[in-house]
Amino acid sequence: RQMSQNPSHILANHGVDEARAASEASKLAGGIDPNAAIPPHTCGALKCVCSPCVVPCTVLAVGCGSAECCGCGPLVRRRHKAWGCAFEVAVASLRTGAQMIGRSFGNLRMLTEPPLGVIPTWLPTLPDKVGVVANTACPGGGEWFFPATGPANGACPCCMTWPGDPQCDLPGSLAGKRVVLYFHGGAFCLCTSKTHRGLLMRVASTTGAVVLAVDYRKPPEHPWPTPVDDCVVAYRWLLSDQKVDPERVIFAGDSAGGGLVVAVMAAARAQGLPLPKGGVLWSPWVDLTDSYSGSWTTNQRFDFLPRDWAAKFAKAYAGRHPLAEVSPGNVKLQGLPPLLVEIGDCECLHDQVRAFVRRARAEGVQVDEHVSQGMVHVFPLFHPFAPAAPAVVTRAPGAIQGAIQGQSEAADERGDFGDPGGGRRPSLSAPREAFERMGRFMDALMGPQDRDSVV
Numbered sequence: 001r002q003m004s005q006n007p008s009h010i011l012a013n014h015g016v017d018e019a020r021a022a023s024e025a026s027k028l029a030g031g032i033d034p035n036a037a038i039p040p041h042t043c044g045a046l047k048c049v050c051s052p053c054v055v056p057c058t059v060l061a062v063g064c065g066s067a068e069c070c071g072c073g074p075l076v077r078r079r080h081k082a083w084g085c086a087f088e089v090a091v092a093s094l095r096t097g098a099q100m101i102g103r104s105f106g107n108l109r110m111l112t113e114p115p116l117g118v119i120p121t122w123l124p125t126l127p128d129k130v131g132v133v134a135n136t137a138c139p140g141g142g143e144w145f146f147p148a149t150g151p152a153n154g155a156c157p158c159c160m161t162w163p164g165d166p167q168c169d170l171p172g173s174l175a176g177k178r179v180v181l182y183f184h185g186g187a188f189c190l191c192t193s194k195t196h197r198g199l200l201m202r203v204a205s206t207t208g209a210v211v212l213a214v215d216y217r218k219p220p221e222h223p224w225p226t227p228v229d230d231c232v233v234a235y236r237w238l239l240s241d242q243k244v245d246p247e248r249v250i251f252a253g254d255s256a257g258g259g260l261v262v263a264v265m266a267a268a269r270a271q272g273l274p275l276p277k278g279g280v281l282w283s284p285w286v287d288l289t290d291s292y293s294g295s296w297t298t299n300q301r302f303d304f305l306p307r308d309w310a311a312k313f314a315k316a317y318a319g320r321h322p323l324a325e326v327s328p329g330n331v332k333l334q335g336l337p338p339l340l341v342e343i344g345d346c347e348c349l350h351d352q353v354r355a356f357v358r359r360a361r362a363e364g365v366q367v368d369e370h371v372s373q374g375m376v377h378v379f380p381l382f383h384p385f386a387p388a389a390p391a392v393v394t395r396a397p398g399a400i401q402g403a404i405q406g407q408s409e410a411a412d413e414r415g416d417f418g419d420p421g422g423g424r425r426p427s428l429s430a431p432r433e434a435f436e437r438m439g440r441f442m443d444a445l446m447g448p449q450d451r452d453s454v455v
Contacts (some may be wrong), residue, residue, distance in 0.1 A: 020201045027430065044100045061146060079302055080346060082374030084428050086385040091376055095304035103190060103308070103318075105220065112190040119197040123392025125384040126198055127205035131162035137170055138212060142232045143193040144202040145211040166210050171242045178209035178248055178446060181276070183231055183264070185255030185378060189283070189312035196254070198382055203252070206435040208444050208449040212238070216260075223319030224326040231264040236273060250442060253347075254378045256317075261329035263337075278338045280438050286329030287352040288314035294351035302346035303376045310348075329356045338366040340441040342377025342434050357361050370437060372430040383431040392444040404453035 101107050111117060121132045129148040135141055148162035164171045180203060184196045192201065193213035204211045216230035238244040251261040258281035265275055290296065291310035292321075300307070318326045329352070339360065343353045350371075357369045372379060409452065443449065 001417060006086050018434075022066040055237075066097055076247050080374045082428055082430075084385070087428060090382055091302075091304055098304055098306050098309065103312070107199045107291050108190055112186060112195055113192055114194060117192065118194040121197060121201070122178060123198070127201050129162065131164055131202045131203065132197060133161075133165050133167065134169075135212065135214070137167045138214070138234050140214040140216060140230050142213045142215040143197075143200075143352050144247045145200045147204055147208055150264050152304050157335050160289070172293075173396055174210065174244050176248070178207065178250070178442060178449065179236055179244055180204075180207065180209045180211040180237045180250050180252050180280075181231075181238065182213040183216070183251070183253035183257035183260040184213055185253065185257040185285075185332050186218075186255040188317040189313050196216070196381075198384065199254070202380075202383060203438065205326065209250070209442065219319065221314075224266070224317055224321060227260060227317075228263045228267050231260055231274070232271065234268050235264065235268055235276075239273065246274040247277050248446060250278050250280060250445075252280035252282075252438070253284070254380070256281040256285045256313075258282055259286050261328075262286065262331060262336070264329040264334075265336050266328075269335065274426070275335075275337050277439065278340070279336070280342075280441065281345060282342045282350055282380055282434065283344065284328070284353060284356070285349060286327060286342065286356045288318065289323045290352070291348075296348045296351075299348050303348045305348045305377055306342070307348075324386040324436060329359070333360045336365050337361070337451075338441075338445065339368070339439065341367055342437070343367045343369070344372050344377065344379050344430075347377040347379075349377065367443065370434075372434070374428075375430050380434040381433050385428050385436070386431040 074219050079091075083091070101111075108353035111116075119126075129152075131144075133144050135143055144166055146162075146164050146166055150162075152160045152162050154160045166177075175319050182193075182196075182200060182203070184191050184193055186192075186195070192215050196213065198215055200211050203209070212234065214231060214234045216227040218227065235249075238249060239246060251264060253259070253261045261279045261281050261284065265279060269275060291307045293313065296307055296310070314323055324330055341353065343350055343356055354369075355370075357367050360367050376382075439449075
């Protein structure tokens, strides 16, 4: 009934049956049953059923030195040669916490939504001279992130504010500016812009763009297509109410938000809206039909995504619809703008993202794919634990533009816009390099950013 009332989603998911059949055929050809049961949730250490004890229990488990019982023990051995101690502890904390927490949405939301799920803007690891304000203008709530246009107001770090709020002079304040419409991750069901402040502040700082992160409604209360529709409404507001040129807009998202980048593009196209200039996908979740085969299993020892949670989130997002129908990777990709896709070779989504990139290229989409060795799911989130990017990661707009236009096929396949060395070297600075690549990607599409107005 819902599909019949919203023909845009029928058009957006053109080819679902073919994609589903091809996906299952490929898995069967490899000897893997796509309907195989996911192993039940087990924890060899502390079987937590409540949230208040998860944080201290995780801290204890990370340092307990029991390398096999619950997936921790970073102080005993490193899981990957590219990982430093701080990176190892950060990943292990997420892994053991995800394994031990009780299997209910309430437990996870207690940790990923206010008041606990908030990253303070005054943390010393966050970029300086970036303003953060609540979104009160655009439908959907969320927050704005913007480069400051002057010195800070206030001496106390917790009360400090920066001038440049784009909502102070609407309409017109966004004219000529780069705008990143960001869809946060969290398996469609969790998190808000406040959990992603560190990442979003660095996006604004690195690219010089104004970032609007929308808090779309989430499953299980609001299953598909509500999250997609909420994001389309925000995009329509930018174009219609604020007269923002779509040539100055980039969609970006991580994990489920990366999947929403593709889904929202397809839905916007089906509704007759002009598409944005491009899209940035960090570890996008594009195939909801499988959370068991391939890298979902082989990378469990590295990544922090539990398979049982993934299956539960996918069903919550789909509601009464088939998983293949709601999977972002099953929309018609032909005609979408250029995409920058970031993926780690140690994450569970590795195989499905590589398959998505191959399909996108086959349908004529210009894709810059970068595979970072030793990195886990949404590795840009770990930028506080990474050293500064090496000098090789600098902007070269001429070479970048050539890669975007397809003049350098080797650079496009490597996915690093002509940077020497490619994207397969192990590097702990990869989280910071991802932000630089995003900046170069935007420079290639929109021209170099004028930094004179950025403090």
